[in-house]
Amino acid sequence: MTATVTARTKTAAPLSRPGALDALRRHRTALIGAGAAVLLVLGAVLLGGGAWPGALSVDLSGPLGEASDWIVDNRDSHPVFLYFFGHISNVVVLSVRAVYLVLLAVGWAGVTAAAGLVAWRVAGLRLALTAVAAFAFCGLLGMWVPTMQTLALMVVAVAASVVLGAVLGLAAGLSDRTYRALRPVLDTMQVLPAFAYLLPVVLVFGIGVPAAVLATVVYAAPPMARLTALGLRDADAGVLEAAASLGATGRQRLLTARLPLARKELLLGLNQSIMMALSMAVIASVIGAGGLGDRVYQALASVDVGAALAAGIPIVLLAVVLDRVTAAAGARLGDAGPDSGRSRRLGWAVAAAGIAAVAVAGRLAGRLSWPDTWTVPIAEPVNRAVDWMTAHLYSGVPLVGGTADWAAHFTTWVLDPVRDGLLWLPWWAVLLLVGASALLIGTWRTALTAVLAMAAIGVLGVWAPALNTLSQVLAAVAVTLVIGFAVGIAAARSTRLERLLRPVLDVFQTMPQFVYLIPVVALFGVGRSPAVAAAVVYALPAVVRITTQGMRAVDPVAMESSRSLGATGRQQLLGVQLPLARPALLLAVNQGVVLVLAVVIIGGLVGGGALGYDVVFGLAQGDLATGLVAGAAIVCLGLMLDRVTQPTQRRAGKGA
Numbered sequence: 001m002t003a004t005v006t007a008r009t010k011t012a013a014p015l016s017r018p019g020a021l022d023a024l025r026r027h028r029t030a031l032i033g034a035g036a037a038v039l040l041v042l043g044a045v046l047l048g049g050g051a052w053p054g055a056l057s058v059d060l061s062g063p064l065g066e067a068s069d070w071i072v073d074n075r076d077s078h079p080v081f082l083y084f085f086g087h088i089s090n091v092v093v094l095s096v097r098a099v100y101l102v103l104l105a106v107g108w109a110g111v112t113a114a115a116g117l118v119a120w121r122v123a124g125l126r127l128a129l130t131a132v133a134a135f136a137f138c139g140l141l142g143m144w145v146p147t148m149q150t151l152a153l154m155v156v157a158v159a160a161s162v163v164l165g166a167v168l169g170l171a172a173g174l175s176d177r178t179y180r181a182l183r184p185v186l187d188t189m190q191v192l193p194a195f196a197y198l199l200p201v202v203l204v205f206g207i208g209v210p211a212a213v214l215a216t217v218v219y220a221a222p223p224m225a226r227l228t229a230l231g232l233r234d235a236d237a238g239v240l241e242a243a244a245s246l247g248a249t250g251r252q253r254l255l256t257a258r259l260p261l262a263r264k265e266l267l268l269g270l271n272q273s274i275m276m277a278l279s280m281a282v283i284a285s286v287i288g289a290g291g292l293g294d295r296v297y298q299a300l301a302s303v304d305v306g307a308a309l310a311a312g313i314p315i316v317l318l319a320v321v322l323d324r325v326t327a328a329a330g331a332r333l334g335d336a337g338p339d340s341g342r343s344r345r346l347g348w349a350v351a352a353a354g355i356a357a358v359a360v361a362g363r364l365a366g367r368l369s370w371p372d373t374w375t376v377p378i379a380e381p382v383n384r385a386v387d388w389m390t391a392h393l394y395s396g397v398p399l400v401g402g403t404a405d406w407a408a409h410f411t412t413w414v415l416d417p418v419r420d421g422l423l424w425l426p427w428w429a430v431l432l433l434v435g436a437s438a439l440l441i442g443t444w445r446t447a448l449t450a451v452l453a454m455a456a457i458g459v460l461g462v463w464a465p466a467l468n469t470l471s472q473v474l475a476a477v478a479v480t481l482v483i484g485f486a487v488g489i490a491a492a493r494s495t496r497l498e499r500l501l502r503p504v505l506d507v508f509q510t511m512p513q514f515v516y517l518i519p520v521v522a523l524f525g526v527g528r529s530p531a532v533a534a535a536v537v538y539a540l541p542a543v544v545r546i547t548t549q550g551m552r553a554v555d556p557v558a559m560e561s562s563r564s565l566g567a568t569g570r571q572q573l574l575g576v577q578l579p580l581a582r583p584a585l586l587l588a589v590n591q592g593v594v595l596v597l598a599v600v601i602i603g604g605l606v607g608g609g610a611l612g613y614d615v616v617f618g619l620a621q622g623d624l625a626t627g628l629v630a631g632a633a634i635v636c637l638g639l640m641l642d643r644v645t646q647p648t649q650r651r652a653g654k655g656a
Contacts (some may be wrong), residue, residue, distance in 0.1 A: 052427040052458035064625035071203060089210040096209055100152035107368035108139055110359030117351040123328030134317035143314045144370035150281055150291030157213050157277045161220035162270060169228020179229060189222045192638050193598040194283045195615050199631040202287050203624055212289035220277040227269035231262025271326035278319055279512035286619055296514055300605055305386045305522045306379030312515045323510040386522050407529035415528050419471035431455060438644045446643045453640040462633045468610035469600060472528055476535040476596045484540050488547025505541040513538060513599050517606050531603020539595035543588045550584020551577055590645040597638055
């Protein structure tokens with residue numbers, strides 16, 4: 001009898017655990033809320049209020065200043081700089097200069113012909129005409145030389161980032177251990193704002209082209225590495241097994257099976273690296289990259305909207321052409337017929353001959369530089385239009401006010417209260433809210449990472465500027481999600497609206513971050529509100545697109561079942577579509593936060609203040625201690641926001 005009871009007890013114990021786990025999961029939010037409330041009470045009693053205590057901060061300005069001075073003093077004499085970093089710098093400078101001289105030697109006609117013929121061979125006639133028109137428009141705006149400078153830097157940076165990314169991706173694709181080691185590093189690198197990459201390279205290489213190129217390489221390599229690893233790891237197992245059964249070695253399987261099967265992922269990685277390199281090359285004008293980005297930077301510094309627009313349009317045109325051509329190349333891969341090899345070689349031979357003929361003709365005619373008489377200056381008319389807007393639309397418009405009034409009201413009613421509220425909260429309450437928010441959708445590991453990242457900001461001594469930046473991010477994310485979810489849901493329910501939005505979203509998603517500052521400065525002037533507006537416009541396309549895809553991916557069977565039960569359209573939306581699309585909506589929130597932070601930081605160039613301003617000030621004044629501390633805080637803030645908004649599948653959920 002005792003044995004029977006014991007056996008029943010042993011059998012019933014395991015059966016009770018799933019029920020207990022299910023109960024814990026159902027009441028997870030309530031438990032976290034109750035725990036946070038208890039900790040709030042204990043914190044108020046034991047720790048009191050106030051900002052981050054000075055006793056817990058570490059003043060790094062002295063050590064960083066000394067390290068910066070040592071690097072500057074020894075940059076021309078120390079063996080590490082002479083025989084390692086110096087050689088890297090020289091190779092970068094010589095490479096960029098060589099590409100630039102080749103572009104100048106080919107001439108404007110040769111470069112334009114090359115763009116058109118390469119686009120024709122890769123993507124078809126329509127994109128070839130688009131490429132020719134884009135390069136011609138760069139010349140018409142009087143921006144041919146800056147465009148060539150940016151293009152030369154792009155060629156070198158993309159080549160290096162593709163090689164680096166391919167090598168890392170190859171190692172991660174062939175080795176599980178390397179993949180597990182690289183994945184968190186790549187995840188972190190892809191959520192960091194672009195400004196965070198500038199200061200370390202400036203510290204080592206100084207202001208100039210080498211620092212700009214190397215920052216661009218580091219920023220653009222992760223997408224290539226990630227997609228290369230993905231393509232190699234997802235290769236068809238049947239094909240690999242067939243190659244192995246035929247006696248192919250590991251190297252032969254890689255060259256004849258894995259890499260050919262991963263061609264589309266490799267081209268997608270190339271596309272993403274090109275777009276990120278262009279974005280970073282423009283931002284790197286802050287550290288001496290030159291080219292179109294420098295024209296935009298100098299114009300924004302003097303609030304010359306016309307000059308900024310004249311340089312910003314070629315940046316957009318370059319982004320659209322490069323994105324469309326590389327995307328079309330990936331889409332057309334594998335569509336050719338059986339005799340495509342010979343015709344492809346013949347087509348490339350014709351394209352090369354055409355490029356050479358146009359370049360030689362331009363040199364013989366002495367027309368290497370874009371003719372000055374063929375330029376159409378737009379800076380002055382645009383500035384006149386901005387002056388008119390300032391006089392008539394900034395304020396005093398009946399009933400609606402003006403753009404400056406809107407910016408002032410948004411600052412007074414939204415940004416200031418959010419900032420003041422965050423600064424009013426005790427430091428431990430902020431950490432508690434960060435941890436609880438991360439724990440709601442993640443695991444204890446993500447919550448711990450988020451709390452440690454936020455605490456590191458306090459240790460760095462930039463608690464108040466970081467909360468100022470955070471207030472701008474929260475306000476921009478709120479506006480982005482309200483508009484993005486509404487537009488995304490509408491596009492998911494209307495095919496016509498989705499078709500109308502698609503080309504607009506495509507163009508907006510290819511534009512570099514820097515470009516978004518130009519129209520908001522023209523409309524709203526300078527300050528925190530323009531920075532938030534630029535961040536909203538930059539993040540909105542991704543949120544709309546992810547929301548639309550998530551809503552459209554809802555199981556049709558569930559929708560049909562709800563309709564058969566008599567559910568209205570509103571009931572279907574609230575009771576079926578939104579709950580089933582929750583993973584996509586959480587992904588949209590995460591991407592919106594990451595993209596908003598990237599532009600809010602850049603908004604320091606147009607009066608956004610806080611951490612972005614500290615980085616710009618440190619770069620402009622040579623105060624690398626201030627800049628490096630702000631850059632480290634930006635890294636921590638980006639890591640915290642990513643972990644707080646990144647949903648993680650829990651082990652218990654997998655087993656349920």
